[in-house]
Amino acid sequence: MSMSNGKSGHSVVINNHDDPRFKQMEYVDRYQKARSAVRNHPIYTIEGKIEPLDTSSMPNDAVNYLQSRLPDEVYHYLSAGLINARVLQWRTTCHIFDVPPMDGGDSPEYRTLVSSKLTPLRTSAINLLSSSLHNWYRHKNLEQRCWFSDPTAAPQEIRVVGTQDNLAIVDTWNVKEATLRDGVSKQDGFGHLGAAVLSLQNADFAAKTVSKKNPASPLSTTDEILYNSIWRFLALREYVDAKHNLTAWGKVLAAAISGLKGKPELEDAAVVAVELLRMGTLNAEINMFPTYNGAPMRGSSTSPPALGNSMMLTST
Amino acid sequence: MIRDFEQWNANIGELSELQELSGCRVGVEAADYLTNRILNSPRAKEPLVPALGGLPLALQQHIEEDLEAFKREGIEPWFVFSGLDITKQDEPFRQKQDEALVNANAWNLYDTHQAEASVSKFGESGEMEKEQYSSAVADNSQHMSQQKTSSPRFKPSSPSTTFASPSHPTAHGPRYIQHGRANFGRLTTHSWHTWSAPASARPSQVPQTSCSLNATRSSHHGTLRRSSSAGQSGQNVSATLRGLPITAPSQRTFSWMLSYSLARLSFPHYRISTRRIGQTS
Numbered sequence: 001m002s003m004s005n006g007k008s009g010h011s012v013v014i015n016n017h018d019d020p021r022f023k024q025m026e027y028v029d030r031y032q033k034a035r036s037a038v039r040n041h042p043i044y045t046i047e048g049k050i051e052p053l054d055t056s057s058m059p060n061d062a063v064n065y066l067q068s069r070l071p072d073e074v075y076h077y078l079s080a081g082l083i084n085a086r087v088l089q090w091r092t093t094c095h096i097f098d099v100p101p102m103d104g105g106d107s108p109e110y111r112t113l114v115s116s117k118l119t120p121l122r123t124s125a126i127n128l129l130s131s132s133l134h135n136w137y138r139h140k141n142l143e144q145r146c147w148f149s150d151p152t153a154a155p156q157e158i159r160v161v162g163t164q165d166n167l168a169i170v171d172t173w174n175v176k177e178a179t180l181r182d183g184v185s186k187q188d189g190f191g192h193l194g195a196a197v198l199s200l201q202n203a204d205f206a207a208k209t210v211s212k213k214n215p216a217s218p219l220s221t222t223d224e225i226l227y228n229s230i231w232r233f234l235a236l237r238e239y240v241d242a243k244h245n246l247t248a249w250g251k252v253l254a255a256a257i258s259g260l261k262g263k264p265e266l267e268d269a270a271v272v273a274v275e276l277l278r279m280g281t282l283n284a285e286i287n288m289f290p291t292y293n294g295a296p297m298r299g300s301s302t303s304p305p306a307l308g309n310s311m312m313l314t315s316t
Numbered sequence: 317m318i319r320d321f322e323q324w325n326a327n328i329g330e331l332s333e334l335q336e337l338s339g340c341r342v343g344v345e346a347a348d349y350l351t352n353r354i355l356n357s358p359r360a361k362e363p364l365v366p367a368l369g370g371l372p373l374a375l376q377q378h379i380e381e382d383l384e385a386f387k388r389e390g391i392e393p394w395f396v397f398s399g400l401d402i403t404k405q406d407e408p409f410r411q412k413q414d415e416a417l418v419n420a421n422a423w424n425l426y427d428t429h430q431a432e433a434s435v436s437k438f439g440e441s442g443e444m445e446k447e448q449y450s451s452a453v454a455d456n457s458q459h460m461s462q463q464k465t466s467s468p469r470f471k472p473s474s475p476s477t478t479f480a481s482p483s484h485p486t487a488h489g490p491r492y493i494q495h496g497r498a499n500f501g502r503l504t505t506h507s508w509h510t511w512s513a514p515a516s517a518r519p520s521q522v523p524q525t526s527c528s529l530n531a532t533r534s535s536h537h538g539t540l541r542r543s544s545s546a547g548q549s550g551q552n553v554s555a556t557l558r559g560l561p562i563t564a565p566s567q568r569t570f571s572w573m574l575s576y577s578l579a580r581l582s583f584p585h586y587r588i589s590t591r592r593i594g595q596t597s
Contacts, residue, residue, distance in 0.1 A: 037402050067402065078399055085399050092400060097408035102366050102441075104416035147409040 010035065033065040040066060050075050067092060070133060087125050091133070094140055096122070096158065100147040106291040109281065115146050115156065117279045123158060124166060124236050131163040138163055170232040172244070174211045174219060180227050182208070191264025193271065194257045196230040197239070197246075201254055206244040237275075249278060321348075334389060341392040349395065354378055363439030366419050415441045 013031045016022055040052040040062055050072050052058055063069075070092070077083045090096045098114050105111065130137040143155035183199030190198060200206045209231070219225050234240045239250035246254055256270040276282035354360045354375065362372040386393050422437035 034402075065402070067400075081397070085397075089400050099409050099412040100416050101412075102369065102416060102419050104413070104420060145408075147413065 036062070037065045042066065042069075044075070044079060068134070074132070087122075087129060090122075090142060091126055091129050091137060094142050095155075096142055096144040098144065098146040103289060104291070105147055107289045109285075109288045111146070111148055113279065113281055115144070117281070119158060121237075121275075123160070126158065127160055127163045127166045128170070128236070130160055131167055166236060169235050169242075171213060172210050172242070173228045173231045173235065174213045175209045175224070175228055175231070176211075176217070176219070177221050177224050179208055179211075180223065184227065189261040189264075190257070191267050192226055193230055193267040194260065194264060196227050197234065197250070197254050197257050200231075200234075200240060200244060200246050200250070203245060206246075209244050249274065252277070322352075334391075338390040341394060342386075344393050344395050346395040346397045353382070361439065363435050366415070366438050366441040367422065 009031070013022075013028055017028045022028065036059075039054055040058045042050055042052045044050055052062070052066065070088075074083070074088070078085060078088065101110065126142065138160060141160055142158040144158050145155045149155065180199075183202060183205040184192075184195040187195035187198045200209075219228055231240065231244075234250065234253075235244075238247055239253055241247050253271065253274045256274060257267055260266050260270060273282060354372070355365075360372065360374060360378045362374070365372050383393070418437060418441045422434050422441070425434035425437055
């Protein structure tokens with residue numbers, strides 16, 4: 001676009017607003033929103049406040065281009081990398097777009113995984129996030145579209161329900177450092193995740209971890225926050241019951257992790273593997289990706305087992 | 317990642333010695349760093365990543381080399397990660413579908429025993445999903461900084477930065493920095509940390525609130541100035557990282573993004589300055 005049409009970007013856009021391509025993508029409107037978003041861009045000030053630039057020129061309907069304001073605490077977690085923008089993006093836009101994987105996404109197994117099997121995990125994360133945001137978010141459902149969805153069909157709805165149930169589960173995990181040291185310090189050779197899981201095998205320690213939030217003495221040290229976050233995750237995923245004892249799947253996870261002593265970097269993978277097992281996605285089916293050339297369809301499900309299993313893991 | 321920023325900046329960038337940024341805190345746009353410095357750089361590109369999945373095998377090594385080089389020059393890098401989108405995507409599936417098509421073609425070449433063409437095709441698979449690498453970059457830098465600081469990785473009370481400008485894609489030699497610690501702030505479109513020029517150098521129409529804020533900043537932090545007169549090229553600057561085209565030591569350079577260019581586009585607030593470390597409290 002030539003700048004000779006005007007002295008500013010705005011005049012260039014206005015001079016070309018009759019162009020069909022501009023009209024089709026509502027370019028003028030988008031340009032104005034983008035320009036306004038730059039002018040009133042929220043910043044994190046050196047005093048630690050989050051506020052828009054140039055507030056004197058900000059219109060009352062700035063929400064149309066800046067989106068609604070979230071709690072400062074959320075912005076801080078985001079800026080510190082404590083939470084990922086992905087789930088927050090889903091929540092604030094109320095849309096989930098699932099893009100195809102690198103094989104193009106023809107596999108029915110993978111489509112089922114993304115469109116329905118992962119929904120309970122996503123719902124938990126979104127519920128938990130929604131409960132900390134404005135009341136509106138606690139009742140606003142999300143719409144999910146996948147790469148294979150029919151564009152003309154109504155999008156799949158991800159319902160926000162049971163936010164209170166999730167809060168009730170995480171509220172029982174406020175283990176202070178003095179208590180948690182007893183359990184996790186005995187797990188030599190394991191990482192944080194492994195120590196958190198294995199420590200709950202001790203029923204006495206598990207009973208001691210049932211604790212209500214104490215406003216006078218909130219969780220503060222790194223270890224307190226880290227371990228309680230892991231335990232809360234385990235509880236939300238039903239590896240741990242209401243009395244903080246391992247459930248059947250919790251025992252499976254503990255068994256998998258106990259074989260990883262001295263290899264804490266593999267503990268994350270063990271959790272993913274157990275999650276896939278729960279969903280029935282980690283199996284010996286070698287035709288899971290029928291149209292992808294890189295998949296292990298050249299082998300067979302009966303021979304040789306070691307090779308078949310490792311290739312299955314890779315493709316999963 | 318700012319679309320078309322590279323083309324826009326190609327004619328207005330200024331090249332200078334990297335050492336001139338010694339003692340400065342410099343902002344790096346993490347998405348750009350990953351795309352141009354790691355994933356698509358001849359130095360670090362691993363074309364078979366789309367076929368194999370996972371992270372590039374030498375990702376950590378390349379990042380550590382860059383951080384070490386920054387440290388050697390006494391430059392403190394702040395990596396800025398993408399946050400929330402401020403606008404809706406037009407076609408959210410399009411790019412990944414195109415990449416998948418390239419991968420399928422590459423496998424077809426592989427199946428017809430055209431190994432070299434296949435590798436080359438995989439390399440054309442386009443941008444990898446940067447989000448998945450961003451966490452790897454952040455984890456890596458955290459790992460490197462663990463023994464040096466216990467302070468939060470991102471300090472809201474400290475001046476942070478915005479972005480880096482890519483303009484010269486081939487690069488060898490020192491480029492990225494870590495001074496004392498790596499600060500990996502994830503700045504969002506909502507909570508974008510900007511720098512501003514000192515009050516005296518700002519246009520008069522800048523509102524009072526910003527001026528007072530800048531005055532506060534100026535009293536705490538020195539400003540690296542390239543020239544004294546406002547509005548001239550190279551006035552005060554922000555700096556950038558990727559693309560330090562180096563063919564000989566004397567040509568070791570980095571690109572400057574000129575504030576006057578920004579002002580010309582009526583974005584006075586996007587003026588970015590580098591500040592001397594040591595004068596920060």
